[in-house]
Amino acid sequence: MGRIFVSAGHGGGGSNFDPGIVVAGTTEAREMILTRDLIVTELRSRGFEVLSVPDDINLAQTITWINARAVASDVALEIHADGSSSPTVRGASVFHIPNNDQRRAHAELLLLALLRRTPQLPSRGVRPDTDSGLGMLAFCRQIVCPSLQMNLGFLTNPDDRNVLQNRRRDVAIGIADGLASWSRAVSPETAYPTCDININGGIYDEQGIIVNGNAYIPIDLVDRLGIDLSQSSDVVRITYRNVVYVKAVDLRPYAISVGWDGATRTVILRNTTICPGQIDRIMGIGNTSDVNLIVFLKSNNEAALNQFPDLPKLFREEAAIEGVNHDLAFCQMCIETNYLRFGGLVTPEQNNFGGLGDAVGSPTGAAFPSARIGVRAQIQHLKAYASTAPLVQELVDPRFQFVARGIAPLVGQLSGRWSADPQYGDKILATVRRLYEFSRLL
Incomplete structure (x- = not known):
């Protein structure tokens, strides 16, 4: 039987110790390290050989550390906590590499073992890492032995946080149960099929x-x-x-x-028909139809179009007028509104689909009289960043004049500008790739 690698995920930034999510007097790093230590102790008490990944290294170093030691019969798990702008979002999930039925089954085994011990923790299911914010997870892709990433709930949700802190041993035993079963299921191949x-x-x-x-x-x-x-x-x-x-x-x-x-x-x-050199350019022509956008949006939120039934059409029409790629604009909306669930400071009644601020710094941002005008403002703000060409329609974007025109022609260049999130553009592009794969365009 192989060995088990367990890593306490914390942030994943470039620094050697990124605390990750910080909320309610605790951090993701602290909660994951305490939980990981209990998992390791439990597995070792059952006779498993367990390697605990050092906590003072970053994600890239973690992968290198595991790969230098792992063989095909080993398994590797990294545990994380999630975070959300809405404190109501909660639940545990496990991510696996896509197109791998075997790894999906392992992920289901691990999640089920956790939920058996902690039924108070809702399930968000097992998902391919293409469904993650960045469209891929290095821990699922780059480890040489079978690997999974488990999110133990949302640290920003009081109920999930209570489970992690006050039922930590049950959480650890549940994960240990799953890891033990997973390790037994993995055996070295003498010849690859x-x-x-x-x-x-x-x-x-x-x-x-x-x-x-x-x-x-x-x-x-x-x-x-x-x-x-x-x-x-x-x-x-x-x-x-x-x-x-x-x-x-x-x-x-x-x-x-x-x-x-x-x-x-x-x-x-x-x-595919999608040109790699054009996929991240804000100015351009989108590749999806209204139907593609509708089906993709409803696959992520069944109730998404109840209040805004014409939104896909509005994005396609408004973007075409200004020469903006409607696929990118639509996917930005998905990121900003959590697929029209909202839940943050911006409410649906504001018709603000791009998280736009106003000219006077209102706490909840800009508001628009209709969904079409809200979409138009977002399109115009994108054009302000990506082009020096004049607007075709009358100005409705309240912050258009504050943008250095043409400074960000690529979606990745919106990071640190449209949002302080350094991975903002990567998240939009990952959503575009998911949209194209879902629509069979990529």
Whole structure:
């Protein structure tokens, strides 16, 4: 039986010790370290070999630390607490690498074990890491052994915080139960099974391999697709029988659609119509239809369009008039309003879908007389950042004149400008990728 790596996640920034979420006199780091220590003690009492990741290293160093020690029969878990602008949001979840039924089953096993011990903690389910804020989680992707990231609830919610602090031993025992079962389920492969590779509808001559439930493809095929991974240190490579392979899912950022057919054990790759060099440009033409936007929004919040039934149409129409990419603007709205759940300072009645401030610094930000005018203001503010061209329609954005025109043509350049969040642009772009994958455009 393999070893178990347990990491107490805290923030994930570049510093060696980022406390993560800070709320109600505690921090994410403190709560996760205390919980992790109990998990390790419990597992060791059951005879498992457990390695506790040092707490004074950052995420990249954590991955390096584990990879320097791990083998195929080991498993790795990082625990986190979530945070939300709304104190009512709560629940535990587990993230896994996408297109991996085996890892999803492991995630379900882990979450179920936790909820059996702490039924007071609601479940937010198991989800692929493409559903996370940044569209991928390095801990799920870059660890050489099977790995999962578990979020133990929302530290910003009083009820979840109470469970973490006052039922900590139950939480730890539940996670230990799941880890014990997961570790027993993972065994080293003497030979990796093969899988077929379908590219744009045709079967490729060479086969891929399946490692820990993930489809890997030969590096020579990656080169033939015109993708240069030589400078991509984040992409995990393995050598098997003198051939270098990479995870198929790691090709997604290079405009390659990646799917899986379990019945025929085939990884499905498709070049997309989305140009990688244009996907993050604010000025441009969107690729989705009203129906695409409606279905995507309702898949994230079934009640999203009850109050704003025409919102997808409004974004497409208003963005087209000013030459702004409506896909980016719409996904920014999803981030700012939590898929029209709101819950922060801005209320639905303000028709403020971009988190816009006003010219006088009102605590709740700007308000607009209709949904269309609110969308128009957001589009105009995006155009202010991304272009020096004049507006087509009458100005309704209250802060248009304060922007240095054309300073941020790429969505990533909105980070630290539109929002203080340094990952703001990355989160919008990750949502765009999810929208395109959901709409079968990527």
